[in-house]
Amino acid sequence: MRYRRLGKSALEVSEISLGSWLTYGGGVARERAEACVHKAFEVGINFIDTANVYSSGAAESFLGEVLRGRPRSSYVLATKLYFPMSPSDHGLSAAQVRKQLDASLKRLGVDHVDLYQCHRYDPETPLEETMAALSEAVRQGKTRYIGFSEWSAGQIEAALALPGERFVSSQPQYSMLWREPEAEVFPVCARSGIGQIVWSPLAQGILTGKYASGKPPPRDSRAASESMGVFMARRFTDGNLAKVEALRPIARELGLSLAQLALAWVLRRPEVSSAIIGASRPEQVEENARASGVSLSPEILSRIDAALASQVASASPAR
Numbered sequence: 001m002r003y004r005r006l007g008k009s010a011l012e013v014s015e016i017s018l019g020s021w022l023t024y025g026g027g028v029a030r031e032r033a034e035a036c037v038h039k040a041f042e043v044g045i046n047f048i049d050t051a052n053v054y055s056s057g058a059a060e061s062f063l064g065e066v067l068r069g070r071p072r073s074s075y076v077l078a079t080k081l082y083f084p085m086s087p088s089d090h091g092l093s094a095a096q097v098r099k100q101l102d103a104s105l106k107r108l109g110v111d112h113v114d115l116y117q118c119h120r121y122d123p124e125t126p127l128e129e130t131m132a133a134l135s136e137a138v139r140q141g142k143t144r145y146i147g148f149s150e151w152s153a154g155q156i157e158a159a160l161a162l163p164g165e166r167f168v169s170s171q172p173q174y175s176m177l178w179r180e181p182e183a184e185v186f187p188v189c190a191r192s193g194i195g196q197i198v199w200s201p202l203a204q205g206i207l208t209g210k211y212a213s214g215k216p217p218p219r220d221s222r223a224a225s226e227s228m229g230v231f232m233a234r235r236f237t238d239g240n241l242a243k244v245e246a247l248r249p250i251a252r253e254l255g256l257s258l259a260q261l262a263l264a265w266v267l268r269r270p271e272v273s274s275a276i277i278g279a280s281r282p283e284q285v286e287e288n289a290r291a292s293g294v295s296l297s298p299e300i301l302s303r304i305d306a307a308l309a310s311q312v313a314s315a316s317p318a319r
Contacts, residue, residue: 001014001015001016001045001293002014004272004273006115006169006195007168007194008168009144009145011144013076013197014044014292015267015273015274015291015292016045016277016289016291016292017045017047017274017275017276018045018277019049019050019276020048020059020063020278021278022054023279024050024058024062025055025057025059025061026058027055027280033062034066036279036280039282040289044289045289046075046076047075047076047197049171050077050080051119052107053081053119057103060104060107061107063108064108064109064110076115077110077114078114078115078116078147079104079108080117080149081097081101081118082118082120085103092125092130092133093129093133094130094132097130097133097137098136101116101137101142105142111142112142112144113143113144114145115145115168116134116143116147117147117149117169117171118130118134118146118147118148118149119150120149120151121148121152121155127159128162131159134165135164145169147167147170147197148167149171150171150172151170152184153184156188169196169273170185170194170196171197171198172185172198173200174199174200175262175266176203176207176265177206177240178200181196190271195271195273195274196272197274198274198275198276200276201262201263201275202262202263203240203262206244207244207258207259207262208257208262209248209259243308247262247308250300250303254300259284259291260288261304263288263291264295264296265301265304267291268296268301
């Protein structure tokens with residue numbers, strides 16, 4: 001496993017990180033979820049990402065239990081706030097930053113997180129209020145750094161113009177099938193020392209090659225899951241599946257799985273500090289971790305672009 005600096009922070013994060021959206025705390029059986037976390041540490045993953053809203057707090061509680069006993073300095077822990085935790089608990093107000101951070105720390109069983117992120121932009125709360133509350137959390141030692149997910153370039157620049165703590169991370173959706181952040185978000189963040197922690201680099205499994213056009217998804221796959229499959233509807237198209245098939249010969253030639261090729265492609269960008277994977281089996285964690293350190297030549301990148309030339313993503317789902 002190789003490691004990269006997260007923006008201008010002092011955090012060294014593994015190129016592959018482990019996420020918990022739709023999986024831990026509910027979507028995946030407890031025994032397998034624990035095995036995935038243990039395998040992550042075994043292969044060198046040191047960065048764990050979660051959010052208060054994942055499984056309504058159960059993902060954080062699960063991680064708090066499974067991480068208990070590990071030296072706190074041995075992993076980088078990140079969580080988020082914004083989405084509703086109750087009819088009255090949502091958004092990025094100062095009161096919510098304080099309440100939700102304290103609740104997350106309690107569920108995680110730690111006295112601080114390394115990274116606290118705004119899960120989305122909150123148009124109903126003055127940005128000055130949000131940034132002041134996040135700065136307070138850093139001063140109090142409850143989080144070492146702050147970040148955001150799915151903010152526009154304009155929103156990022158507005159936050160950077162305010163006094164107080166500065167963002168060190170951005171968490172956008174980014175994959176071979178969704179390249180939108182390259183246009184504006186990557187450049188504004190690069191100029192400001194903000195690293196990218198990208199989510200859904202495997203397009204929720206579509207880029208692994210496990211799905212075939214005209215055939216039902218494997219029973220143990222995310223697409224076949226009642227709780228997880230609904231989030232794949234926009235990506236699960238014949239067009240996207242055809243693009244994956246066009247990538248298969250390239251991966252085979254390089255001795256890589258399709259998942260490893262897709263992760264190496266994401267990591268080709270110097271702006272990307274880490275790619276978050278979601279895994280339901282420890283074997284997936286191990287396979288994906290092997291993408292760290294894979295270098296793709298200019299010729300291979302050109303062939304990948306040709307295979308994906310007609311691919312246009314239609315929308316970014318909530319996460």
